[in-house]
Amino acid sequence: MSEKKKLVMIGNGMAGVRAIEEILEANPDMFDITIFGAEKYPNYNRIMLSPVLAGDTTIDDIILNDEQWYADHGITLHLGKRVTDIRRGHKKVVAEDGTEVEYDNLIIATGSNPFIIPIPGHDKQGVMAFRDIDDCDAMFEAAKKYKKAAVIGGGLLGLEAAKGLLHLGMDVTVIHDQATLMNMQLDAVAGEMLRAELEEQGMKFRVSTLTTEVLGEERVSGLRFKDGSELECDLLIMAVGIRPNKQLAEECGIYCNRGIVVNDYMQTVTDPSVYSVGECAEHRGVAYGLVAPLFEQARVLAWQITGQGLKTYEGSVVSTKLKISGVDVFSAGDFMGGPGADVIELMDRVGGVYKKLVLEDDRIKGVVMFGDTADGPTFFQWMQDGKDVSELRSTLLFSASGLGDSGHSGLDQASQMADDTIVCGCNGISKRQIVDAVVKEGLTTRKEITACTKAAGSCGGCAGLVDQILAATLGTAFVESDHEPICACTELNHEQVKEQIRNRKLTMVREVMHALGWEGEGCQVCRPAINYYIGMIWPEEAEDDRTSRIANERMHANIQKDGTFSVIPRIYGGETTPDDLIRIATVARKYNVPTVKITGGQRIDLLGVKKEDLIPMWKDLNMPSGYAYGKALRTVKTCVGSEWCRFGTQNSTALGIHLEKELERMWFPAKVKLAVSGCPRNCAEATIKDVGIVGVDGGWEIHCGGNGGVHVVATELLCIVETAEEVEEIVKAYLQHYRETGRHNERCAPWQQRVGLESIKAAVVDDIDNRKALVERLHQYLATQDRDPWAERIEDAEKENLKTFAEYRPIDIPVKVEA
């Protein structure tokens, strides 16, 4: 434990810090981390400097990780300290002030330097680049004193800078050496439309113009061009491109070409202990200048450095969006389309809309859009997927979102959706409502969207889609964050709350909220979570708070849309008896149950039961509760197995029934479903369950972390054992480990993806002492759950124990209410 490896990172920018976040996510305890940043600010969203300059947001709002974040993660941060030397022989780095730090692994994430054209006069005062907060501040200052600005470079960055200066009240001319603005991203037609739009906003242009000299004494006073003409200016921004910042790496003998050359794992090809990520890195000949690919690189780096497994970076195709309000431009791929290319175009001069697709073999090769860019991300996705669009050809440019059925590929459903498509089915929130909220309210996180629109606030099934819409709306400025507070009632996240409950021995929901400074009385998100955590951490001492349970878990039945309930008794392993069936049938008749349904979980659902009938009905049924309403053990699905099946190698039914009986009263962070199949034909569909057991010749495979719901996830193989006893022990340990480390409402599959199969294996398979300890804690907990909840309620009713029983019983008053 104490032997942590030392990780040093040079460069405290967007790509590097993202890599650190990914590393902490993959394995929070592996490294002692030190970061050097030449700038004096913690990591901020460089992309947003343009909106800052244009007055749409402020510096304070673009900080991504404040200094507290570094402290919270035990990261040693050296701000305002440039590293000047890497001594690979001694495995240490040296900073300009002499600070020396040793490393086991080094990450070079030094970004890039703006390119300054070395024409005469380029070093005069008032000549600058647009790269960081200091540049931004300098422009704010200059705009107070000076009036005339020139920007060399009519690309993305140059135009955004020009727009900002315009906003600051300066007279701005953009000088571009090509005829077309943003010629790297736009064809001549779109470039022309862009220019007209920006001229409308007050920007001036000199295109096809080469600057030969910067004029002035100490400070710039003007420019001279190749044709001999001149332009007056007292501020000059050079935005003509960036160069990977590779100097430091080159000096210490790491192989560099355009940038620092790395392999598909983001390791430098020279030294496997040294990694590089971001704009400074060159991968397969490309150094990227947009964050989306850099974030992808960051994830691969994290996987590799923490030994999570083999994930490779294969390079990225990028798309661009211009962040100038009122101007919609989108471009991706090879959009020029040389002679003979298959091009579809739509031009609406009056409406100011232009769309162009370049196709090859019925597949999109490039796209340019101006004015209406809504379908940009869809086309971009289709381009990456290599989708055959021949069928859609005739209507393609009118609206891609309304077409096609390719929604199921997961990753990019959001951009395929038409604006009025419902995203959050629970709350009926459309894509347009989400986009509007993001744009109008300036939202940047899913949590804010949920607070504002409710989307993703209920079942959470659409959270991924909401994230995608957010990402698409914000462009690459979107940053996923994982350590968000539980809900709006608190600043604390799940881990922090659990830790406090443990350390301070808090055993009551209200006590927790009080001790941890909750706002108000809590809500349907935090209160059930706290109630679960206290019961999990202090099984014997905790006081279950019924009022902090959602309706289903309080009533022990599923509430239906009309306020009636459903009743699902346990049918262990899906195996029943004639007597039970008769009893169920009799009860269904007696209470006029409108619908009797065989569920997808191998049992029987009695739907449409009135609240006041629940308790009498349970009594007549005289069967245990099936917990179909709870974050609890649901079904253990089984197949017929070796008892009957001609292929069966193991008695899956018996094992399933046994497991269900052992685990039946367990509560979890989220519902848990098991299945046991008798052979690899897997009729019980074990490999999409939270835990799935598959019989093989001479043993059992234990699979875990699957999910058959909103996002289908197949299980991963945990281990193979010989006996049913071992299965039981390991499954119990796995589930207890999940109970202890899962976040409330996080099912096994995302939990397993978050903590990693390897760490789970270590805890429940390899470390036998830990396994036994987990099982023991589980048994201690189960001992407190000794009674069936339906039986308890029946008893409450008989004893007239109003505390739990009253809610089931309406009060009739002999009065009519006039409408």
Added chain:
Amino acid sequence: MSNWIHICKLDEIPKSAARTVRAGDTVIAVFRLSDDRVRAVENRCPHRQGPLADGIISGDDILCPLHNWRIHLESGEVAPPDSGCVKTYAVRVEDGQVMLSLG
């Protein structure tokens, strides 16, 4: 505001919970808040008729059990971003007895 009807003893409503009162075809949810104040509203969420009595009480609000709309029990107003209003009824506690007015 005159016709006060006796409903039940305060103790017959668990703390931070509700009971339903049926008056002909109308169902009213009577809530006992965490500080023993009582509130009564029609047991029909303005969204899709969710049974409000089955929700979670948070301070002076009820969170509908079906889709979590938040409704202020005193005014009957739905909290933003949703909107709407549920009918409220006067209710009070007198000598430990809950009295409701349908007035």
